[in-house]
Amino acid sequence: MAQVLEFKLPDLGEGLTEAEIVRWLVNVGDVVAIDQPVVEVETAKAMVEVPCPYGGVVTARFGEEGTELPVGAPLLTVAVGGTASSGTAVSAAAGASGASGASAGDAESSEYSGNVLVGYGTAGPAARRRRVRHESAAVAGGGGRTEAKAPAPVQAPAPVPEPVDGPVPVISPLVRKLARDKGLDLREVRGSGPAGLILRADVESALAAAETTAARPVPVPAAAVPAVVAEGGERVPLRGVRGAVADKLSRSRTEIPDATCWVDADATELMAARAAMNAGGGPKISLLALLARICTHALARYPELNSTVDTAAREIVRLPSVHLGFAAQTPRGLVVPVVRDAGTRTAESLTEEFARLTESARQGTLTPGDLTGGTFTLNNYGVFGVDGSTPIINHPEAAMLGVGRIIPKPWVHEGELAVRKVVQLSLTFDHRVCDGGTAGGFLRYVADCVEHPAVLLRTL
Template sequence: MTTATLHEQLFRLPDLGEGLTEAEIIDWKVAVGDTVTIDQIVVEVETAKAAVEVPVPYAGTVLRLHAEAGTALGVGEPLITVGSGVPAGADGTGGRPGEDAAERYREEEQAGSGNVLIGYGTGHEPAPRRRRRRGAPTATASATSATSAIDSTAAAGPAAVVVPAADSAFAADSTSTAGPTPTAGPATAAGPAAAVVPHAPRAISPLVRRMAREHGIDLTALAPSGPAGVVLRRDVEQAVAQGTRPPAEPAPSVEPVSNGPVRIPLRGVRRAVADKLSRSRTEIPDATTWVDVDATGLLQAKKALEAAEPGRRVGLLALLARICVAGLRRYPELNSAVDTERREILRFEEVHLGFAAQTDRGLVVPVVRDAHRLTTVQLAAELARLTELARTGSLPPDRLTGGTFTLNNYGVFGVDGSTPIINHPEAALLGVGRIVDKPWVVDGALAVRKVTQLSFSFDHRVCDGGVAGGFLRFVADCVERPATLLADV
């Protein structure tokens, strides 16, 4: 039998959006030895903006995965190597023994991966994943070598970089263990362990370890059904279904440490927020001004709009967004950014309105493109759509960048006021507190009104207090008397 030569094609981590310099590997969708097609999703990464599913521009066989899950890669660093051509054993006669067992393990590693976001690619639908099975089901020296590779990978920790050999279907097999190894055949969920090993069961998959931890399952007490004594997802699911929780060994005694800190890495969205806010505080000489306003008229306008067309919902955020857009038209100095290197102010014609949204992954700022071109009803629909995408983690990267002004409704957290930090590199941000009943003087008489506080932070480099005060007063007047907006229609 002859061995076809594979032409290696290296795919590096692409530029995933404006200002993004690195991404963290969350989950590989393929493994070494898999067959991929052009534009097939191969990995899910988390950038400073969002989770992104990355497609590969080549077709062929996966030869190398250049980083493990949990590893941070910079843009342009090697991500995956794909070989074109027919690899040895593709005809089912020349594959190495033990590759079926390794392939089953790879399948387990992929289990539980959910689609989060497709924000990069050529626009084609992801091609269905195809798997080429090679080799006989009997495990020999290669299976033992794969076991050794699993052990070394687990010991290396999440930051280790694994670069398998180009001709390996699972792991490097330059070393092998002498003597026969047990047969690693398929096993059912209720069956006994498929591989007998002289050491405690292992659970390499992060998914399996997390499932066991969440359900209080002791992995060392389970009978592994995976190759080389690996506990698979089905083993944990079986234990959960049976309602059995094997007794865990007593936790080792830990000496108390005085003032011992818990270290939590800054990653993903949390890291992006930290970097952006730190840069904002470092670069921008910001100032904040605020005013209490009677929002009774705004609430009445909201009810009138919804009553005019039953079934149409126009939220307060949409009305505030419309007011901000009108204010930026009057005070265009605030719809800008500062180029610190060239010492220039960049004033934008378009209003790309960002709004703060709290999600399970942290604070994100979706951007409504060309907000100045939208009606109030269209703004409401777009805000609702982007909010839902943010909550499900499905926002594409281009909807998280390029904002020129930000609106932050922190009143939903039950707070009255704040001194909001400007969303760098923008020049201003409007914050809105909760709306509560307060005594208010109306036409010389005391009355109970719906009152809120507006906080406005601005970059003192782009304008002075007169412009900032004028903008805030305009917004306040529109909140108190929404008919004021008719002057700009």
């Protein structure tokens, strides 16, 4: 006898609490194998293919593509316990699509993996899916197949929420902060998520209702009313990667008292050194890798900038290793992949890791671990054809080095005017972790290494 099991959106790790359905990889009626990816979702960190721990026939899918679901919400149901050849699972798929499902522990070990789905789910190779075809179902259903959907909730008058004691279930810290900043008591908000979980939409609705109630008509002279120049306009939701970037940048500007210093540097010798490295054959060394090597050596001399601030404890935490983030523009928005232990890597190793992470960023396959844990960020905005910038620090880091384009410019070299390859370097830093003297010393050391790469030989 087949059992219908419900598979819920699992915990994807790194504190992620919701995900958007990008693409379904299976249809109702498909046979799926244990640990086979069934849906592609987008979190605030990356694109994730979610594997299903059950093997059987898909009986229902919950959520259309583009729908945002909280962790723990139903994704699909699978009929397990029968085989496609005997027709047991097929009959379950046809007749039990609306079933709520048994628990995963009721299935036999051969029908579900039992692995904990955190991060990128269960282990094991994904099997190719196959579609179940059976004549009886085609005749009974008129030759077509309909996709089961979650039952529509019955709309009833919402009772007035009563204050509750203890912690209030909220979908994410950002939603809790939104309520706190707006002075909204979450105990008076009724959550629409699973088990009363308070979603962002619940908080925004409560704030809108409060504003409407508090609004009072104020007579305004006709001459003072501005003319309406446009109506409507496109609204783009701030969610997924773009929403996460917006939240992080806003938090950075709110919490970090940043300052920026910059300097022009003659990069002619650095470019010549790179050309010499690549002339001898073997893997090519990227310019970004050389700049990363310079950064890690500079951070060893000025460790104040490889730190973070514990605002609650009012302490500066200096970090022992350099995990170097670098800004990468992708079709999904700006992301900052992180190269682990960049200070211990060679130029060749850095080049390979930059290339791997950049390609993963373009393909949308970066893992949450690839995007977290950075201690310092290198931002090469020169690829956009600009000279300078005042970048926003990647919270909770303490500094970011910006690199502009390298172009021929008039430059005084050895007492004479010459055309040299010049680059503008800028450092944005958290003024809590150091003063201008330290920041200036760091930037000057970076500029000296760019102008005279042999300076690095003193620290090798």
